[in-house]
Amino acid sequence: MKPSIEAIKVRRLYLQVAEQLQQLIENGAFAIGSRLPAERELASQFGVSRPTIREAMIALEISGLVEVRSGSGVYVLERAGTRQLPEMQAPGPFEILEARGLFEGEACALAAQRINADQLDRLAQLLAAMEQEGQSVEQAEAFDQQFHCGIAEASGNSAISATVAWLWQLRNGSEISTRFHQRVREEGSRPIVADHEAILQALREHDSNAARGAMANHLQRVIDSLMEQSG
Incomplete structure (x- = not known):
């Protein structure tokens, strides 16, 4: 039986960042109620632009993992089971x-x-x-x-x-x-x-x-x- 070949999908950069942050949240690296690191710090750590980090935060917010508080920061919400990031096909x-x-x-x-x-x-x-x-x-x-x-x-x-x-x-x-x-x-x-x-x-x-x-x-x-x- 020939091995099946799966189509290669190009993952959007902001989703790659969001997935890594999701794993850190699910693993408890960021406690419930805690504020995520500043946008500039995350951009430096991931080696991406600040707009990409901003897009990743929106994806996490849509998934219910974080709350974005204007002028304050991004906070981890209480986890009720494992949440999945939505399948976002469009660019940020x-x-x-x-x-x-x-x-x-x-x-x-x-x-x-x-x-x-x-x-x-x-x-x-x-x-x-x-x-x-x-x-x-x-x-x-x-x-x-x-x-x-x-x-x-x-x-x-x-x-x-x-x-x-x-x-x-x-x-x-x-x-x-x-x-x-x-x-x-x-x-x-x-x-x-x-x-x-x-x-x-x-x-x-x-x-x-x-x-x-x-x-x-x-x-x-x-x-x-x-x-x-x-x-």
Whole structure:
């Protein structure tokens, strides 16, 4: 009888970290009610970035192993039997943002060369809608998504447009990402309007380098802001 061959699965980095932490928790290395080491310390010990540690903590929270207390830290919950980490197939929220930085920066540079007056007017309308007072965070985020996807469409490349739309679908559809963004909404996170104004101005001037830089700066600022707000 020939030995069976199993398909090789690439395990997401944040899940590898979460699994090791789960084993330490289950083995009693971290007592119930104790606070896990600081994020920066864990990042150094595991040899990964702080966003990866943040994603691992969200996975552990979803599994019911820890509680994330804003401004205080991550605490081990009482164990009621063995809990398993959920099978998360989607990338973590910071992985998605990093990918968006790569794709949307170049999409914005290309759009600066190809965008037309109607598309610029549409982006201006979305930016104005994003700035309106009294709307919910969800409404502002919907305008934000349309703004970014509109730029990808203005690149004139259907593959780029489809890829950017897919990254937004990952952001809005995966369990780990929706849990994360729900928390930062509760902390008051909203789209950064000033950044979008800078992006739109670069597009109006048809300046590819400025457009690329404005988008890259915006998404890096989003990462930095979310790291601060979700801590």
